[in-house]
């Protein structure tokens with residue numbers, strides 16, 4: 001690659017041809033402020049906060065969008081740049097109806113931070129903000145246009161990462177805004193509720209719909225028995241929202257914090273992640289058996305069904321492929337009915353008094369909990385869903401010194417888990433967990449990978465494929481002898497869509513496909529701490545695999561509480577009648 | 592009296608609307624080596640007539656040098672600048688000269704496809720133009736592998752900006768792109784693309800026909816040749832006139848004014864407002880006030896506050912709204928002068944606004960936001976009283 005030599009703030013640097021000024025400056029550890037720029041997205045160059053001065057040019061250049069040219073002399077902090085930056089911040093603030101003090105993003109708002117550094121102490125520009133009512137129609141995401149700075153990160157996210165296009169720009173000039181289709185309420189459009197836009201919004205224009213107040217009410221009501229579950233990705237994200245670097249694991253402290261907040265029973269979604277593997281693995285084997293023994297009605301490849309953003313996506317875009325979706329509920333929704341059937345049965349708590357709360361790295365889970373079919377227990381199975389961010393906020397509100405907490409363990413019965421459940425939080429994790437169990441069921445032996453680490457399905461490639469040859473089968477699965485099981489993994493809906501194209505075209509070689517709506521999987525879900533970036537996702541993934549490796553039990557079928565559950569409660573076994581009623585679901589075509 | 596004089600001046604030039612054996616010119620140009628054509632354009636000193644005034648020879652040279660099998664020629668017939676209506680007249684009267692300019696460009700840069708990006712309001716000409724294009728295709732058949740198509744404009748002023756135009760041709764929202772890369776290296780569908788104004792291409796045809804020296808002999812050192820002007824406002828003889836560049840505004844007002852001209856807005860809403868006291872010293876051309884052709888005359892009955900407010904309404908509406916300086920800046924300017932006018936704010940606020948326009952000029956993403964300060968500052972500086980009282 002051709003090298004280009006330039007000068008930034010009187011210091012020389014050599015970079016590859018095509019590098020932007022912004023990236024070149026980073027190499028010199030010169031920080032240039034940005035707003036519309038995001039590592040995950042294409043270049044927009046529309047906020048203009050990052051402008052710099054190039055000697056010889058009258059116009060300033062947007063450093064995020066301008067490639068370096070040989071001999072360029074750049075100034076990132078000249079008088080002209082400083083004046084312009086200040087004016088741009090003043091301008092953005094003049095159209096921003098930010099009620100900073102009460103905003104969800106206060107303290108973690110990119111506009112607020114830059115305003116603190118660069119805006120005028122006495123902004124002479126007039127207030128031109130439009131105080132519109134936020135769209136609170138969605139159970140997952142609240143959209144407040146009056147806080148929008150039109151950076152279009154959300155639009156690019158929805159289009160480039162998710163291929164959903166629920167948000168786009170409408171109007172021009174003073175009327176330019178981020179809109180849904182015909183300004184329809186968010187809950188009536190093709191939004192998948194994934195919340196990837198929320199984690200990339202620099203301000204409070206897009207935030208999760210919060211249920212903190214409802215949960216506090218439940219916690220303070222002596223007549224209500226609160227049961228909480230936490231998803232695997234929460235424990236590797238929570239630290240970031242409480243001031244730690246990405247990549248920390250806080251399982252034990254998180255459990256203690258939940259007890260301190262006053263939850264009556266602290267359980268773990270990981271428990272039902274293990275349960276998902278048993279049910280879903282059995283379903284996969286049943287489908288394989290049917291197909292290989294000539295039953296034409298069984299549909300392969302089978303798709304995983306744990307990601308509610310993905311579910312809504314396929315319901316909208318590929319409704320005729322719904323038969324491929326595993327009928328298994330997500331771990332959250334398997335936990336829900338158990339918390340209101342198995343748990344009260346065993347403890348004598350009145351199920352009517354149970355409030356079931358889940359802490360999720362996800363905004364789509366809020367929508368999922370509201371789906372009408374999620375009432376298998378006879379009640380709403382999961383009453384409230386909080387994001388990782390909301391939990392962090394409650395911990396702060398309660399004045400808990402998180403770092404000083406002792407570590408503790410979840411309550412038993414619905415709390416034990418294996419490493420296989422932990423890795424659900426990363427893309428490829430469900431696949432890996434499923435293979436660990438299914439392979440062993442079929443061959444009676446452990447998967448042929450060192451330390452159970454099925455590395456071919458790990459990583460951050462948007463689409464990954466792997467093949468596993470089945471050899472040495474036990475009697476029951478002899479028909480699988482020599483079969484090469486092919487699997488594929490996609491994360492980010494744009495990648496899922498590519499796999500669906502192939503399945504739809506009839507040229508999909510796979511038996512089993514894992515899809516996670518969010519890039520990186522749940523660890524970078526729409527409910528996780530903000531910001532997100534490739535580095536942050538890698539750090540969180542690392543923490544997840546560390547957690548898995550640190551556990552003694554790492555295969556779902558070895559979870560003793562799961563065994564007990566089947567012995568005592570789901571007595572007709574995986575895919576049995578009770579399972580079917582409580583743990584499986586159906587889908588709604590939304591063409 | 593002045594009409595006679597104007598007629599004489601126009602006859603002397605008569606390049607754009609004159610009859611021309613288009614086939615001959617094209618054949619003659621196709622026989623030339625592209626490098627030779629670039630040289631002729633260089634000698635002619637032709638600069639783009641769409642407003643920005645970029646040297647045409649250089650633009651074509653870049654596109655010719657840009658690597659790529661597929662290249663495009665696009666005629667910018669979006670004509671959205673308030674007060675311009677000359678491209679319509681050219682397309683109606685001498686369409687073949689436009690096609691010829693496109694063909695010459697195609698030959699020079701190595702393009703096989705051309706587009707006319709036609710302002711939505713001009714769709715009534717589409718059918719006729721298509722027939723004429725078909726006829727032109729027949730005429731050049733066997734000589735040049737080149738096809739012209741018409742694309743209907745998306746209806747926004749900003750779509751006249753060449754990269755927004757290209758975005759809209761690609762079926763996207765008409766928003767200007769980051770530059771570089773410029774269209775000459777990565778334009779329509781990412782391929783090298785020349786975007787030229789309608790008038791520019793007609794001049795190319797005439798330069799091929801008459802030789803570059805003739806064109807270069809007209810005008811001044813920095814503004815060679817002639818230009819088609821759209822003249823409107825307080826004038827007894829509004830219309831379209833082809834005049835030599837380099838005339839002073841005093842001369843111009845002498846010819847076209849109503850005897851009471853207080854100001855002339857040169858170059859449309861994004862141009863400069865020149866007050867009477869500066870008519871003599873102001874040259875119409877790149878060394879003075881450049882223009883894409885729009886000349887609006889205002890007499891003493893006009894309120895310059897209303898004129899400015901009108902422009903700002905236009906910009907608030909027609910900015911694409913993607914970049915901060917332009918989207919917010921335009922609204923600040925409009926609201927600012929309203930508040931000063933109704934005395935809610937002290938006149939010094941005008942100075943706050945003037946300072947703010949630096950940011951619009953230097954940091955806006957495209958020519959729209961960058962040029963809003965032209966009219967704002969020239970009106971504020973010259974007619975401050977009218978804004979305040």
Ligand SMILES: Cc1cc2nc3c(=O)[nH]c(=O)nc-3n(C[C@H](O)[C@H](O)[C@H](O)COP(=O)(O)O)c2cc1C
Nearest residue numbers: 639640641667670671751752753787788791958959
């Ligand atoms: C907001 C805006 C609107 C424009 N509208 C037009 C237009 O209507 N017609 C035109 O020829 N050029 C227009 N331009 C200029 C074009 O971007 C481009 O410079 C021109 O088409 C190049 O042709 P030329 O080199 O022949 O002048 C506009 C520029 C801006 C910034």
Ligand code: SF4
Nearest residue numbers: 911912914917957960
């Ligand atoms: S300057 Fe105005 S028209 Fe141009 S890109 Fe910016 S907002 Fe759009």
